[in-house]
Amino acid sequence: MEDTKHIQIKDYNYTLPEDRIAKYPVAPRDHSKLLLYRDGRVSEDSFYNLPTYLKPGALMVFNNTKVIFARLHFQKATGALIEIFCLEPHTPADYQQSFAATRRVTWTCLVGNMKKWKEGRLERTVKVGDRELLLTAEHKGPAGTGFEIAFDWGDDAVSFSEVLDAIGELPIPPYLNRQTEQSDLNNYQTVYSKIEGSVAAPTAGLHFTDDVLRRLDEAGIVREEITLHVGAGTFKPVKSEEIEGHTMHAEWIAVSRQNIEHLLAHDCSCIAVGTTSVRTLESLYYIGVLIHRNPHVAPEDLHVPQWLPYEYETSTEEKLTPEAALREILAYLDRNRMSVLHTATQIIIAPGYTYKIVKTMVTNFHQPQSTLLLLVSAFVGGNWRTIYDYALAHDFRFLSYGDSSLLNY
16 A cells, blocks of 8 residues: 555656647547557547447446536626535435425535625525526535535425526536537536436546447447446546545445346446446445445445555455455345445545456546546556557547547456
8 A cells, every 4th residue: 555655646647738638529429539458559449339349248337427507606796706616415415305405405515706705695596497586595614625505595396406407507627728518518418317416527428329329239238327426526636746645535426236236247347437437336345345344334434435445455354355345235235225325435546456346447538647547557557658648649639528448457
């Protein structure tokens, strides 16, 4: 673990010209480029040919989270503009309960121009269908990396989800350096998005079309969906010289009994679509470890801490196999009469990490000196520069709306 904690983030830097950051996706979205990394060799193709590179019968796992209209804009009587960026629900803390709540909720939020909002409530008229409401926002003080903001609209017939849909703005990544446009409402969601909660898209999934999904089915690929709600921390740069000084953001995950059973039926190995799926799937192993240590642990205490994988690997405990870890989760679900496990993960995957479940990964090209680049490096045995040098030399497009890669462990 010491070697991992002392990784120098400057060793994961590369020059990314501004014109290589894709401002918009290609159309149609499955005509993006696909880099192939197999046995240390790099080649390329078009994304729509992805199914031809996958083994029939393999399990492919997708993150079905949906990006919410998380940015809300208010104007004070003085003319000052205040932006509230909803990060995660506070009361009620459950995402689905919060979105379904009427009259009032509180969220943990980032606030733009907070110096102009010292006290008092912000107000804004909201029209939902034929109903006109007065939405107020009141800050209750610090909460985590943001502020606890209470939203009140006083109507039993209107949910918070409807309020966000009516006046919220889809939050595209800050490095696009542009405003959200109408095209983003479609482009910045995966075609299989279902469960509301993310403030950023699981971008590897943006390349998939209904046609590619159909061809995966025809090729005998088994598709499974999990949920990880992507937080704004996904854009948080590593500012410390060593990664020991970087605190990973916690993200909410949901995994069903069926997900676990399908992983067991596929020898506890799978193809992960995107780093969000990777973090969820690899966290399952350590959730199994936590249950093995304490079979009666409360679901909220199954949170995977940042350094648990490295502490566990260097401990004297007898190590669980991936199968044993997943069976611990199944037994836990049975004991607690649960069909879905809801918890959170703060896992950091960096060189020195041993992958347990993910054997193939579909992922985009990530920012220099980012935790996502560390995750990729750990997956390809440190050979990330070969991949990124090829992508830069062969006109691949980078970041959220850019091209993708198919990597084998």
